[in-house]
Amino acid sequence: MPTGAHLLLVDDDPDLLRLLSMRLTANGYRVTAVGSAEAALARISIELPALVISDIRLPERDGMALFQQIRSQYPALPVILLTAHGTIPDAVEATSLGAYAYLTKPFDAKVLLERIEQALSLTAPSAVRTTGDEDWRSEIISRSQSMAELLAEARLVAASDASVLIRGESGTGKELLARAIHRASRRAKAPFIAVNCGAIPEQLLESELFGHVKGAFTGAVTSREGLVQAADGGTLFLDEIGDMPLLLQVKLLRVLQERVVRQLGSDAGRPVDVRILSATHRDLDAAMLEGQFREDLYYRLNVITLTLPPLxxxxxxxxxxxxxxxxxxxxxxxxxxxxxxxxxxxxxxxxxxxxxxxxxxxxxxxxxxxxxxxxxxxxxxxxxxRVPTLEVLSYTEAKQRFERNYLVQLLKLTDGNVSDAARLAERNRTEFYRLLQKYDLNASQFRGEPAPVADERQE
Incomplete structure (x- = not known):
């Protein structure tokens, strides 16, 4: 059944566009109708539709060229082609290249609706669906195919207890993905504890992670559990793991191997059951080569890698x-x-x-x-x-501005000598004077002559 999916119609026949728009809207779809391939690409860049329905014969860029560009830029976006008898070979070729279907004009509206429903049910990205089953990733707003594929993989990974390394540039949402994995896991009702390893000073990070006993260092007036213990039964997310000092990397590796955590200043260990998710924007392979990241810890953390695409x-x-x-x-x-x-x-x-x-x-x-x-x-x-504002002028305004500036520069260059300025512009004196009058320019202003004194009687 239609669920308000957004369809983009492309046809240079306004009557057909109007008829199809009315019919599809009546069947519960949200419809955008455009008359050319260029307009279609502009609309797609603003809002990606769930499906494109395009005529093959279009002005300037045809429907085949539109289909090929959609296929290269948006490979998961389904396309249904409308074709007249003479363009059937093109439509057949397009389906072999990945078009979902083609319909020959005049087509049966019922068949079109069936093709649309089939295309949406088979190819719509799972990220767009909003059933209750998607609550685990509700914080991640996306309709793109790349994110849909990543989330599908994350959902599979969530079912296990394997350590996951989330890679991605700063600001891509690594912690949001980690939270989503936690919510989709069997640990969802247990704590999710996030630690930014790059934001906590090195001398405090060990105590924050593993806790300390009273008297372990100056100022430790009471014993305190660390964040690893706080995450017991749940998930510990170590953000910017690449910034963790080498000494703490050794201690973290021991926790992962032994499943026991020792507070700072204590010889006794406490068993912990935590799943480790970590994230970094650094190149950990390069950090290992430089001796800044332990290889054994890397392989413990990097059982599964998920990479967030940049925006x-x-x-x-x-x-x-x-x-x-x-x-x-x-x-x-x-x-x-x-x-x-x-x-x-x-x-x-x-x-x-x-x-x-x-x-x-x-x-x-x-x-x-x-x-x-x-x-x-x-x-x-x-x-x-912080983009400089671009002043958009009409052609006439731009031409007038150029002419005025050009005349001013000529008169400055010739010190207001109209004959010389006209010769440089390759115009006769009469035409040049007309141009000066058009822009209210007076050659005498460029000769260093005093400006005329206003008649006091007029003041």
Whole structure:
């Protein structure tokens, strides 16, 4: 049954577009209709649909070229092609290259609906489904195929107790993935304890992890359990594991091998049952070669590796994430902001995002704090991204600005000599004077002559 899936229709026949849009909307789908391949690609860059239905014959770039670009950029996005009798060979070729299906015009609407339902049921990314079974990854907002595949793998990994190393650039959401794995595991009701190994000073990290007994060091006035003990029965997430000092790497390895933790200053051990998830943005292979990370610990932690893609490789998620963050932050700042202007959303989807999802959140917070209208404008996005505002002029305005600046430069160069300026511009004096009049320029202003004195009687 249709579930409000977003369909993109592409056809240069406005009557067919209108008819199909009405029919599909009546069957519970959300429909966007465009008349060209270029418009389709623009829409896809803003919001990835669940399915594309495109005519093969389109103006300028045809439906086959559109299909090939979709296949290269969005390999999991299903495409149904509509074809006239003369383009059947192209449609057959497209299906051999990965198009979901083709229908020959005129087609039976019932058959189209069946093909749509089949395509969605077989190819829609699991990350888009929102059944109760997806609660484990509810914090991870995504519709991209790369994230859907990663989450499917994470769900399988969660069922075991194997140690997992999560790789990814800073800001990609490594802790969110670790929390999701914990919630999908048999340990979900036990504690999830996160430790940032790079944020705690080296002299305190051992005590934080393993605890200490009274008198173990100056200031240890009472005994204290560490975070490893606090995670007993649950999951311990060691973020930025690559920043852990070598001495503590040895102690952590002993805990993993013996399943026993010893408090700082104590000879007695306590059994612990913890699953270790760790994360890093560092190249641990290079760190091992440099002697900064123990090889034996690396293989203990890296039983399974999951790699989070950078935000720039999952652009179809950007609009979804930005909108979610906007609604969340609008509530925080008590603002009536409910969306983005189309060019603002496009600017977000095209940005480079070196800081990944964390940077996107910070940009949306900046925008939300300064917003004064229900729709966020492009200028505010550019300001938050620290992008210089591009002044967009019409062709006529740009031409006029160029002519005025060109005339000014010529008159400066010739010290206001109209004959010389006209010769350099390869124009006769009469035409050159007309241009000066058009822009209200007076050659005498460039000769160092005093400006005419205003008639006092006119003041």
């Amino acid at each position: 720039a490789q999952r652009r179809e998620d950007i609009g979804l994430l930005a909108t979610q963050f906007l609604h969340m932050l609008a509530k925080k700042y008590q603002k009536t902001v409910n969306g983005f202007a189309p060019d603002a959303l496009e600017a977000l989807t095209r940005a480079s995002w070196p800081g990944n999802v964390r940077q996107l959140y910070n940009v949306i917070e900046h925008v939300c704090a300064l917003a004064t209208a229900p729709l966020v404008p492009l200028s505010l996005i550019q300001r938050a991204l």
